[in-house]
Amino acid sequence: MIKVPVVNRIDYTMYLEPCADMLWFHTDVRKWTPEVKKNYLKDLQTLQYLVSIPLAALVEEDNIKLAKFGKSIGWIKINQLIVNNKKYDVYTRSETWVA
Numbered sequence: 001m002i003k004v005p006v007v008n009r010i011d012y013t014m015y016l017e018p019c020a021d022m023l024w025f026h027t028d029v030r031k032w033t034p035e036v037k038k039n040y041l042k043d044l045q046t047l048q049y050l051v052s053i054p055l056a057a058l059v060e061e062d063n064i065k066l067a068k069f070g071k072s073i074g075w076i077k078i079n080q081l082i083v084n085n086k087k088y089d090v091y092t093r094s095e096t097w098v099a
Contacts, residue, residue: 007043011036014047016055025055025093041073044093054092061087 003026007014015026029040048055057075059066067077070091079090 007047009039009043012040014043016047016051021053022056023051023053025057037073044073048093057091058083058088059091061089067091 001017001019001024003015003017005013006016011031012027012029015028017024017026029036056078057070058081059070061080067089073093075091075093077089078092081088081090
C-alpha cells in the first residue's frame with residue numbers, strides 16, 4: 001500500500017494508508033514543542049472530521065517511545081496483531097471503533 005501525505009507542515013507530515021477497509025495513520029515529526037503539539041492536534045481533529053472511518057495506527061510492541069507519544073495525543077490501544085512474527089499494538093483515536 002502507499003502512504004499518502006494528507007497534512008504537510010514544516011514541523012510534521014501526516015499520512016494515510018488505505019488497507020483492509022481501514023485508514024492507517026502515519027506521521028513524521030520533525031520538531032515537537034507545546035505550540036507544535038497544539039497545531040498537530042488541531043490538524044488531527046480536522047483530519048478525523050473529514051474521513052468517514054476511524055483512523056488506526058500500528059506500533060511495534062517494544063516501541064515504548066512511539067506508544068508513549070500516541071497516548072500523549074489521545075490514542076488508545078484496542079487490539080494486538082502479529083505480522084511477520086512481530087507483535088504490534090493497534091491504536092485508534094477515533095471516538096467510534098468498529099472491530
